[in-house]
Amino acid sequence: MVRTVKEDLVRYRGKGVPLVAICTADEHVLEANIPLWLEEAWREKAKTKKDGPPEPMFVGWDCVTGPYALTRKSTVALQKMLGDKEPADLLNPVDLMLAAKNLPSGSMLIVRGGHKILQSWGCVQAIANLRDPFKGDFRMLVLLGPDFQLPVEIAKNTALLDEALPDEEARANIVTRLFEDNGMAVPKEMPKIVQATHGLPPFTIEQAAALSVIQGKLDIDVLWKRWKQAVNAVKGLRVLNSQFKLDDIGGLAGIKDFAQLLMAGENPPDCIVFIDEIEKALAGASGQLGDSSGVSQDILGTLLSWMEESNATGLIAVGPPGAGKSLSAQAIGSIGPVPTIALDIGGLKGSYVGESEQNTRDAMRTLASVAKRHFFIATCNGLSGLPPELKRRFRYGIWFFDLPSPEERAAIWKIHLKRTGITKGELPDDDGWTGAEIRTCCDLARDLKISPKEAATWIAPVSRSMVEQLASLRSSAEGRWLSASAKGLYHRVEPQERIGGRKIGE
Template sequence: MKKEYDGMGPVSGFEGELDLFLRARYTLVVVVTLEEERALKAIAEVCERGRRPCLAWDLADGFEVLSGKPGNLPVAKDPLTVIEQVEKADGDITFVLKDFHDCWSNPQVKRKLRNTAQRLKFTRKSIVVISPTRTVPEELRNETEVLELPLPDAAQLDGVLGGLTRTPGIKVDLTPGGREKLGQAALGMTAAQAGRAYAKAIVRDGALDERHIEAVVREKKEVIRESEALEFYPVHETPDDVGGLDVLKQWLRLRERAFTQEARDYGLPAPKGMALIGIPGTGKSLTAKMIGGLWRLPLLRLDVGALFGSLVGEAEERTRRALRLAETVAPCVVWIDEMEKALAHGGGDSGTSTRVFGTILTWMQEKTAPCFVVGTANDVSSLPPEVLRKGRFDEIFFLDLPTAEERAEIFSVHLRKRRRLPGDFDIARLAARSEGYVGAEIEQTIVDAMYVGFHQDREFTTDDILTALARQVPLSVSQRETIGALRSWMREGRAQSASFDEAVEAERQFVVPLEPLGH
């Protein structure tokens, strides 16, 4: 959305919003960011365009000029005096207060700031507080407008790189395409973090080239890890690493180019996400990882448990920060594992979990950034009904016990993963004898057979795997009632089978014997 800037041309985003607030005579604005230097630069540019004098204040250096010629600088060494000087100042002046959020706990400062904010409504003066969090005292919320400075986009990060290239002695050997990829790799970092990552590569190797794209990605992984609630997963899995699930794979392949500009030009919206519901061990987590590899997108796992902190408002702030970071990294895949645990909410924590739950659901419904959400769940009965409501996910897939054909494929996948040729084993016999086993259980029988062969200093065989199958009690037996309830939920038409299309499913009798052969 673009806004006109006092005849100075169209301005969008943060600067446009801030200019609108100042022209509308908002008296108290809190700018939320960790990038103080970048925020000061943006505020100064807004004031220069609007021909407004701008002064900044901090506890160490007092007042300084950010833009314009405001005349004699006021003198103030403490927060109360600062507010008094703001009231006494003449003219159309914007005051930027650094670290002022540290004063929120002082009742006298809060009262004085509230009085001043109310009086400034009849002037053309404004106060801008730069804060790392959205937390504003209850007493000041009615007087305050909160504005977030988003993390830099690809163009702004390219500007950081441009600043480095103008430094004498700095060598940058990047094609236009390589430069674009480098900027994409740095998305999700602050301008300072990206600048340090670029500088580190230059100092280490004497130049910056396309070899360093992966190094920047590694730096970004560390930044995302520090967010506490997001984990950057490496994506190596491909559809060949996932046995069966042909319908789900076809659905994903149809959307493989959905995040390209070509798709936007065609008029296609970016897909919102999918829910994977089903029996434990059937490959839901593996599928989430496979999507990142298939679409060549970053995979971020949202750890909802890590969102909760001990301080009031900390969980909500962490949630918003994590979701903003995901949007900055976009296009990406956001994986919410075990949704029934992650999105459970109750009344035993003063409503914190309910607010976090609501924030995540609202974001899933209304997000415009290309973040593809993959939610996995084992116990659908524990999921609040609003989670699976239409609009949050494009499709809900059910992952059932694998069929004989899928079991054969799963055996082949895991044998190849362990550098064995499936042709050296009786795959058809293994598939027949493993009825009722899920993929994770099949993988474990191969591992168990390998231990036997290794202990006896020989290659493991089909018979070793069959012996391991006979010893194992699968979930289809130990959790027969739970699996039966899940299948009943599927039969009610609440989800699409990940393995069979609707026509085949209608012809197929949806009852697979739960008692595995050999038991």
């Protein structure tokens, strides 16, 4: 059973836990909620039990304001803590921890920006010194922050909690309260509103909903735009606005059939997570030439653990550039429709110590709140750089995207000729072309007002520049990987001799 932060704090207080750190996306809201939770729990327990922790009192702190009472009764605790000092005298966190020893029994000191004060060795020592005095009389230090890298000196003595982002009921309550506080009728489209705020912290939900109210009514489309902006603000995440559908892809019948079955199945995913060129993004995460900083290895470890704990799986799309791997990944989400979110592993990497790990956990936390069932699609141009433990997480197979067959190329030409409005002119010899090259040829023909055959002058097929790599990929895929173009395992079909080009129109 997974407990909430509220349940854990109530339990920890009853057991005399002295040091707690909570990862939260909204320190202000959590600071306001903690006194409400613990006072309610104390009153309920006081009805049936005479022993146990005394009535709680709460003192808050930030580096600008200094200490302050969080409830009316807590002014007593604040005064005992201050003694003959003023709040401005305790802006330094070390001085704060020294003064915290004066807090009365049962008090709780809640520190905003707690992750920042741990960068000071003096403060870490001062916190460590609070452990024994606090554990004996139900006092507690609670550090709040977006993420924590606990120093080794206090890591084993500090309970670390992770506050989940609001669930459906909590999001509905936030929006309902916003409308009621402003004398507005609660919208009938509440389920759609709740869906359009998933993965957001409380304040962001409230603000996005407020900004989406136009002439007294909430515009769902505007709210979705705000949602995308909020998710895009998380480092390493980007909501794809692709309008591609499976019908926009020529050929690739194997992966298209699988995608249709997947999205219509018993447990269809409600979010597609797209990782492009994963072998480059995780370069240095394994092998003898590993990343000396350890950043890539930490990101890989966090990703693997999260996929395992979330029971998330997916597939790996392998093939030469332009073969339709990324296009397919973006189009699969349109079947639901469900959001497709790009996970940019390179964008998770930071320049400061611990920043990359924090960014990774923030991204995973957001993904967990956005959806319950995630399906990962990772593309790569080769598997040589991927560790075995990563490939095992993608349980739905390795799919090979070969160069399109003549029949597939004919279907691709039809799609892009229609898209670009080209109705006449001779087509080039397209043997060995990818779908991306056919698309580019059509774009050139339209923009330059020439025929596709003339536009082919500016096309350099990857099949000519990647002869050895393509042969190696086909050899690896033969009878081992799934085929994106047909049902079952991949088997190379030797191309038949091509008979000239053809003309379209007059």
